[in-house]
Amino acid sequence: MYRYDAVDRLLVEERAAQFRGQTERFLKGELSEDAFKPLRLQNGLYVQRHAPMLRVAIPYGMLSSDQLRVLGRIAREYDRGYGHFTTRQNIQYNWVEIARVPDILDELAAVEMHGIQTSGNCIRNTTTDHLAGVAADEIVDPRPYCELMRQWSTFNPEFAFLPRKFKVAFNGAGQNRAATGVHDLAFDLKLDAAGEVVMDVMAGGGQGRTPRIGPVIKRDLPWREMLTYTEAVLRAYNRWGRRDNLYKARIKILVESIGAERFAADVEDEWRHLKGGIARITDEEFQRINACFTDPAYLSDDEASADLSGLRVQHKRFDAWLRRNVVAHKRAGYAAVTLSLKRTGPAPGDATDTEMERAADLADRFSFGELRVSHHQNLVLAHVARKDLFDLWQAAEAAGFAEPNIGLVTDIIACPGGDFCALANARAIPIATAIQERFDAAKQEAIGELAVKISGCINSCGHHHVGHIGVLGVDKNGEEWYQILVGGRSDNEVTLGTILGRSIKFDEVPGMVERLVDVYLNAREGEERFIDTVGRIGIAPFKAAAYPDKVQAA
Numbered sequence: 001m002y003r004y005d006a007v008d009r010l011l012v013e014e015r016a017a018q019f020r021g022q023t024e025r026f027l028k029g030e031l032s033e034d035a036f037k038p039l040r041l042q043n044g045l046y047v048q049r050h051a052p053m054l055r056v057a058i059p060y061g062m063l064s065s066d067q068l069r070v071l072g073r074i075a076r077e078y079d080r081g082y083g084h085f086t087t088r089q090n091i092q093y094n095w096v097e098i099a100r101v102p103d104i105l106d107e108l109a110a111v112e113m114h115g116i117q118t119s120g121n122c123i124r125n126t127t128t129d130h131l132a133g134v135a136a137d138e139i140v141d142p143r144p145y146c147e148l149m150r151q152w153s154t155f156n157p158e159f160a161f162l163p164r165k166f167k168v169a170f171n172g173a174g175q176n177r178a179a180t181g182v183h184d185l186a187f188d189l190k191l192d193a194a195g196e197v198v199m200d201v202m203a204g205g206g207q208g209r210t211p212r213i214g215p216v217i218k219r220d221l222p223w224r225e226m227l228t229y230t231e232a233v234l235r236a237y238n239r240w241g242r243r244d245n246l247y248k249a250r251i252k253i254l255v256e257s258i259g260a261e262r263f264a265a266d267v268e269d270e271w272r273h274l275k276g277g278i279a280r281i282t283d284e285e286f287q288r289i290n291a292c293f294t295d296p297a298y299l300s301d302d303e304a305s306a307d308l309s310g311l312r313v314q315h316k317r318f319d320a321w322l323r324r325n326v327v328a329h330k331r332a333g334y335a336a337v338t339l340s341l342k343r344t345g346p347a348p349g350d351a352t353d354t355e356m357e358r359a360a361d362l363a364d365r366f367s368f369g370e371l372r373v374s375h376h377q378n379l380v381l382a383h384v385a386r387k388d389l390f391d392l393w394q395a396a397e398a399a400g401f402a403e404p405n406i407g408l409v410t411d412i413i414a415c416p417g418g419d420f421c422a423l424a425n426a427r428a429i430p431i432a433t434a435i436q437e438r439f440d441a442a443k444q445e446a447i448g449e450l451a452v453k454i455s456g457c458i459n460s461c462g463h464h465h466v467g468h469i470g471v472l473g474v475d476k477n478g479e480e481w482y483q484i485l486v487g488g489r490s491d492n493e494v495t496l497g498t499i500l501g502r503s504i505k506f507d508e509v510p511g512m513v514e515r516l517v518d519v520y521l522n523a524r525e526g527e528e529r530f531i532d533t534v535g536r537i538g539i540a541p542f543k544a545a546a547y548p549d550k551v552q553a554a
Helices: 006-027 033-041 065-078 098-110 143-153 223-240 251-258 260-271 283-290 309-314 316-325 353-366 386-399 429-438 441-447 506-523 530-537 540-546 548-553
Strands: 045-047 052-056 062-064 082-085 091-093 168-171 185-191 197-203 216-222 326-328 334-339 350-352 370-373 379-385 452-455 469-476 479-486
Touching: 006 033, 006 098, 033 045, 052 098, 062 065, 065 082, 065 091, 065 098, 065 350, 065 353, 065 370, 082 353, 143 168, 143 223, 143 283, 185 223, 197 223, 197 260, 216 223, 216 260, 223 251, 223 260, 251 260, 309 316, 316 326, 316 334, 316 386, 334 353, 334 386, 350 353, 353 370, 353 379, 353 386, 379 386, 429 452, 429 506, 441 506, 469 506, 479 506, 506 530, 506 540, 530 540, 540 548
Parallel strands: 168 185, 452 469
Antiparallel strands: 045 052, 052 091, 062 370, 082 091, 082 350, 185 197, 197 216, 326 334, 334 379, 370 379, 469 479
């Protein structure tokens, strides 16, 4: 993973010191709330429903075990003993005190972490596939390109005050696990006929109150021009994006209003002055960054492999865990393993201080001290020798990370919702728990792959628009109600879900989800997944099952 050089360290340490001074002046009354607000947002500090919230950047989801231990310590010393891993591969602390945030930033800086640009109208944390660098289907490792984007965009003064927040994602694999289609700017990496890395560029995707799938505005962009072209996109957005209406300020509104072709032409016009210029990536700079992303000291495939068939027969839960939580690695003797943070009860994505420390221990013991945060709000050990899988399973089971539910109905994505967020219309966490309690292990297995995603408001932090089943909290006369969507997906065939009909009350949601699942189970053909059945039979049967009273009345 990337290691800071002297310049990186100085920047982060000076920013932490700067914010300490700003905070002290605010607490003394020398800075007004209006003056302090943009300063705290630039460092990831929000004021939420009950307390300040601090968001910490985890660039493209990569963590060392030492960093995770510090995150656990921060949860224990400065919060209420836990943190929340988000769909942006970050972590949030929901109960910090403003006066102590500078101390947190100092602790983060000591392990090459910070909260810079995790909020505000700027380029946010760059994300990618949680299996980047190890996926068996990977075409190009996206991590060096993510790091180049992070370094170029952090503290870039031209783009510190955009019309609205701006999110960037990269995919370099055959299977898109990075949800690139619903980002403000996204890059799909591939190889041209000569074996050179080129990029298909999408702009204008996003979720929120006006969800849109980003159209391709440039094909086969040479990798060296990634930053010059990004600068052209941002200049066009900065120039033409709306600043008079908060709800129409995202780049997706601009792209839709003038059309993708016109926007692409405007970008090309800007790019004429930037192409080949100072932001062009040199071979020397790429090699400097790429050198940080070397493989660990793998055993040979023969040494790392093992026959697990006997153990799978003896331990049915181990067998289920292998099928659900373990995926292929680029090395035949290794596997990537997901540590599930989707136990019934705790909020999806929450981890206690002790759990973070235990996960760090597992990373040291089984994965060369490295972890990943997935946008599905789980942790990943990316380099596990197959001979160690049974030992890891036993240790993960003891630590509470071995629920064999990855990709199943209880592997729910959810935002903090009304329990914490000042923007939320409804709670998300209790809905997630109620759905999880509805499906036992046997029924989960019978259903197979099913992505349930829950947002407490239209800002869509829970990605409900691209859930196979999406749940959106809405306000109705001061009460919590929920809209249900079906048919969304964030993979290679990215699709926005369809709202089935009228919103429903809290206690109706689990039953409706179960009825939707039953439609699938009755209609599927062979090993067909839920989302494929939706594509084949359409939305109508799901609407009918969702509102049986309406069908009877008709």
